[in-house]
Amino acid sequence: MVLTTCDHVDQIKITAKADDVKGCDGCLQIGDSWVELRMCLTCGHVGCCDSSKHQHARKHYETTKHPIIQSVEPGQKWGWCYLDEEYLKELSIPAS
Numbered sequence: 674m675v676l677t678t679c680d681h682v683d684q685i686k687i688t689a690k691a692d693d694v695k696g697c698d699g700c701l702q703i704g705d706s707w708v709e710l711r712m713c714l715t716c717g718h719v720g721c722c723d724s725s726k727h728q729h730a731r732k733h734y735e736t737t738k739h740p741i742i743q744s745v746e747p748g749q750k751w752g753w754c755y756l757d758e759e760y761l762k763e764l765s766i767p768a769s
C-alpha cells in the first residue's frame with residue numbers, strides 16, 4: 674500500500690536491488706565520501722543524500738527531473754518525491 678498523494682509513482686521503472694549498491698556514483702568518481710545513499714527509482718542512479726557534501730541524489734533530480742528516490746540505507750524503505758516534497762512509504766526495493 675502506498676500512503677501518499679504523489680501521482681508520479683508511475684515513473685517508477687526500476688526494481689534495482691539494494692544489495693547491488695556500491696556507493697554514490699558521483700562521490701566514487703571524485704574520491705569523496707557521503708553520509709547516506711539514495712537511489713533514483715526511474716533509472717537506478719545512486720547518489721548521496723542532502724546531508725552529504727555533494728548532494729548527488731538531488732543533483733541527479735535537477736539534471737534529469739526523475740522525481741522519486743528511495744533510501745537504500747539498511748532498514749530504510751521510505752521514498753521521497755522531489756516534486757511533491759513528500760515522503761513515500763512502503764516503496765521497497767527487493768533486498769535480493
Ligand SMILES: [Zn+2]
Nearest residue numbers: 679681754757
Ligand atoms: Zn510526486
Ligand SMILES: [Zn+2]
Nearest residue numbers: 697700721729
Ligand atoms: Zn555523492
Ligand SMILES: [Zn+2]
Nearest residue numbers: 713716718739
Ligand atoms: Zn534517474
